[in-house]
Amino acid sequence: MHLDPFELHRPTTVDETVDLAGRLAPDVDYLAGGTDLLPNYKMHLNVRANLIALEDVSELRGISLDRVGAMVRLADLEADAAFAASFPGVVAAAREVATPLVRASGTLGGNLLVETRCFFFNQSLPWRESLGYCLKADGDRCHVVPQKVKCYATFSGDIAPALAVVDAEVEVAGPSGRRRLPVSRLYDPVGDGIHRHKLAAGELIVAVHFPPESRGLKATYRKLRIRPSFDFPELGVAVAARQDAGGRISRLALSLGGLETYPRRFDDLTEPMVGTVPTPATVRALADEVQKRVRPVHNTFLAPEYRKKMAGVFVRRATAEVLGVPESSP
Ligand SMILES: Cc1cc2nc3c(=O)[nH]c(=O)nc-3n(C[C@H](O)[C@H](O)[C@H](O)COP(=O)(O)OP(=O)(O)OC[C@H]3O[C@@H](n4cnc5c(N)ncnc54)[C@H](O)[C@@H]3O)c2cc1C
Ligand code: SF4
Known part of the structure; x- marks a missing residue:
C-alpha cells in the first residue's frame, strides 16, 4: 500500500480555507490529524489530488x-x-478512541467525520478489485445488502454519541457563511x-459548542469492541441524565453508535421517563425496546445478532449506572 502524490495547501484562516475548498472542488479533502484519511488514501479509497491542511488555522483551536x-x-x-469534570461522558468516549498514539494526532473534527466502516470497504485495492469493488468506492453494488442504491457502512466514531446526549452543536463555515447544527442532526x-x-x-467544522445547562450532567460511554487496545466500536452507548433531590429524572438522553449508518438518539423512549423515578424495571423496558429497534447488518467483525443483543445489555447497564439504580438481572 502506498500514498499517491497530492498537493498540500496550508491556509491560516477559516475564510481562506473555505475559499480554497470552493476553488479546488470536487478534487479536495480537508486534512486534520490524518489518522483516518491517510490510511484510507493508502487503500485508494476516494483519493483526491488536493489536501487542505487545517493545522495552521488558529481559529480551529482552543478548549473551554x-x-x-x-x-x-x-x-x-x-x-x-x-x-472532564463538566462533560465526563465526552471525555470517557474520547479515551476509548484508538490508542494514545493515534489520539495524540487525531482531532475532534476528524472524529466527527471519520469514514464509516465495512469489511468490504476498508480493504486494499487488490482485495476490493477481486470482488468488483462496491457502491461506496469504485463499484455499483453493495455486498452486504445486495442492491445498487444504498450503502450500509457502519458509523464508527466514538465521540458523536457522547456529544449528542449533551446537546452539543457543531459550528460550520462554508461558501454561504456560518451556521450551527446539533451534533444529533449532523448525520443523515x-x-x-x-x-x-x-x-x-x-x-x-470550526468548533463544537456546549450549552451551559449541559455542564455537570451525569454521563457515561460504554463501548463494545474486539481488542480493547485500539479497535473501532462494534457498539457505542452514550447516556446523560440529571435527577432532582428525590431521584426524579429531569433530563435523560441516549445515543447509540457503532451499530447503524448514523449515531441514533432515542428521544421518544427517554422523554416519557422525565418526571419519573427510575426503577430497574423501567430501565430494563427502555433497553428492551432499544434492542428491538436497532438493525445492525453483517459488515463488521461481530455478528449482527450479537451486536443487537449487546445493544440491550449495554443500554441497560449504562442507563442503570447513570441513574443510580441497581441493574435488573439478565
Ligand atoms: C489504528 C486506528 C484505530 C482507530 N480506532 C478508532 C476508534 O476506536 N474510534 C474512533 O472513533 N476512531 C478510530 N480511529 C479513527 C481516527 O483515528 C479517529 O476517528 C480520529 O479522531 C480522526 O481524526 P483525524 O484528525 O485524524 O481525522 P482525519 O483523518 O484528518 O480526517 C477524517 C475525515 O474528517 C474530515 N475532516 C477532518 N477535520 C475536519 C473539519 N474540521 N471540517 C471538515 N472536515 C474535516 C477529513 O477530510 C476526513 O474526511 C482509528 C484510527 C486508527 C488508525
Ligand atoms: S455496506 Fe455495501 S456499499 Fe457500503 S461499504 Fe459495505 S459493501 Fe460497500
Whole structure:
C-alpha cells in the first residue's frame, strides 16, 4: 500500500480555507490529524489530488467549557481536567478512541467525520478489485445488502454519541457563511449512506459548542469492541441524565453508535421517563425496546445478532449506572 502524490495547501484562516475548498472542488479533502484519511488514501479509497491542511488555522483551536475547536487533539481533550469534570461522558468516549498514539494526532473534527466502516470497504485495492469493488468506492453494488442504491457502512466514531446526549452543536463555515447544527442532526439517517453527514460540499467544522445547562450532567460511554487496545466500536452507548433531590429524572438522553449508518438518539423512549423515578424495571423496558429497534447488518467483525443483543445489555447497564439504580438481572 502506498500514498499517491497530492498537493498540500496550508491556509491560516477559516475564510481562506473555505475559499480554497470552493476553488479546488470536487478534487479536495480537508486534512486534520490524518489518522483516518491517510490510511484510507493508502487503500485508494476516494483519493483526491488536493489536501487542505487545517493545522495552521488558529481559529480551529482552543478548549473551554463552552467551545472546543475542531483541531483540538483528542489527547489534549482527555487531559483537560476542567472539561472532564463538566462533560465526563465526552471525555470517557474520547479515551476509548484508538490508542494514545493515534489520539495524540487525531482531532475532534476528524472524529466527527471519520469514514464509516465495512469489511468490504476498508480493504486494499487488490482485495476490493477481486470482488468488483462496491457502491461506496469504485463499484455499483453493495455486498452486504445486495442492491445498487444504498450503502450500509457502519458509523464508527466514538465521540458523536457522547456529544449528542449533551446537546452539543457543531459550528460550520462554508461558501454561504456560518451556521450551527446539533451534533444529533449532523448525520443523515435516510440518505444513500455514502455521504455520511449533512454538510454541504466544502463546509468546514470550526468548533463544537456546549450549552451551559449541559455542564455537570451525569454521563457515561460504554463501548463494545474486539481488542480493547485500539479497535473501532462494534457498539457505542452514550447516556446523560440529571435527577432532582428525590431521584426524579429531569433530563435523560441516549445515543447509540457503532451499530447503524448514523449515531441514533432515542428521544421518544427517554422523554416519557422525565418526571419519573427510575426503577430497574423501567430501565430494563427502555433497553428492551432499544434492542428491538436497532438493525445492525453483517459488515463488521461481530455478528449482527450479537451486536443487537449487546445493544440491550449495554443500554441497560449504562442507563442503570447513570441513574443510580441497581441493574435488573439478565
Ligand atoms: C489504528 C486506528 C484505530 C482507530 N480506532 C478508532 C476508534 O476506536 N474510534 C474512533 O472513533 N476512531 C478510530 N480511529 C479513527 C481516527 O483515528 C479517529 O476517528 C480520529 O479522531 C480522526 O481524526 P483525524 O484528525 O485524524 O481525522 P482525519 O483523518 O484528518 O480526517 C477524517 C475525515 O474528517 C474530515 N475532516 C477532518 N477535520 C475536519 C473539519 N474540521 N471540517 C471538515 N472536515 C474535516 C477529513 O477530510 C476526513 O474526511 C482509528 C484510527 C486508527 C488508525
Ligand atoms: S455496506 Fe455495501 S456499499 Fe457500503 S461499504 Fe459495505 S459493501 Fe460497500
